[in-house]
Amino acid sequence: MTSPTERRTQWSDDDVDQLLGNLLRIGVIVATIVAAIGGVLYLAQHGLESVDHHVFRGEPAELRHVSSIARGAAALRADAIIQLGLVLLIATPVARVAMSLVAFVLQRDRVYIVVTSIVLALLLFSLTGGVPG
């Protein structure tokens, strides 16, 4: 059992739950707002063009990687702003796992520090394009 002095420096599971819940909510809200702003711009610019999703071409290279998506969004390209919102959305669960790792470190929970590190490594491996297409 933990002594009172130790307990003060540790987080309870409930504190962590509240924190994770807030993180997820904020992530979804921010991502949705960014993507929606891009969507309004996109419809204003391309709304009357005709649509074609029947044939698969694959997205252009500048919409496939985080760095080029960020550059495109900074240049106020509508499709890049939407994509930036979607990237933020994909990053939300990843941030949640990172936050869990911090919590387990503060709780000095060795087994779950290892477990969470493995999950985080797998996610970062995927997001940095580690798996060949």
Next chain:
Amino acid sequence: MSVLLFTALVAIGSFSAGLLGALTGLGGGIVIVPMLTLLFGVDLRYAIGASLVSVIATSSGAAAAYVKEGYTNVRVGMLLEIATTVGALGGAYLAGRIGTSAIAIIFALVLLYSAYRSTKPLAEHVSTENAHPLAIKLRLNSTYPTPNGFQPYAVQAVPAGFGLMAAAGVLSGLLGIGSGALKVLAMDQLMHLPFKVSTTTSNFMIGVTAAASAGIYLARGYIDPSLALPVMLGVLAGALTGARVLARANTKVLRKVFAVVVVVLALEMLYKGIRGGV
């Protein structure tokens, strides 16, 4: 069709899917891909990319509320996320290797299974004894809120649950769905978690599982912003609305209606997959 009209129709369709998914507990993700491919003629790869994004949005949105209520077993979730993320990476890798016809056939079979599962409720097995040795070692046993206060439960069959979750991850990465049906099966029936715990913990994991494959889909150019945006916003709005009206809705009838819709979509998907031309 103009971009404006297409966006509006996709958003309305996605809203309906999100609403029905939340009301029936089946999740909207499972009908998004068939809807986009069969109704709107979208290429299967774009449809799966858009569906994955919407799965992340709804599961993260719902998990935010669930985690705070104290049902979610974060340790079980973290441990099983190793299995689902490895599976999801494998599934996303496979999606780029096997043809769209094969993916359509697998999708149809998963739809049929989900429809069957929704009409046959499973029994709840909760006990405080016979915890698996690994559950004790990894401190998976926990408590959950009930009307009579917090009740303890013991977690069983950890290795079998882990294996089934890896399979759920493969399906998620391959088909762009949450695989909620398979996850709940592993956690309720094998690991004997209480329903509320397995549902919320599964939901907690879905975002992470989908994020693992979404990274690969993004790098491959399968995530189209102008398609993924109305799908994501529509499903999210539908799911939030569904959660609000859930208490007042007659879910028994809705589940049957939704199961029929899912079976029809499955048969059409199967036909297209066998004939080719998805």
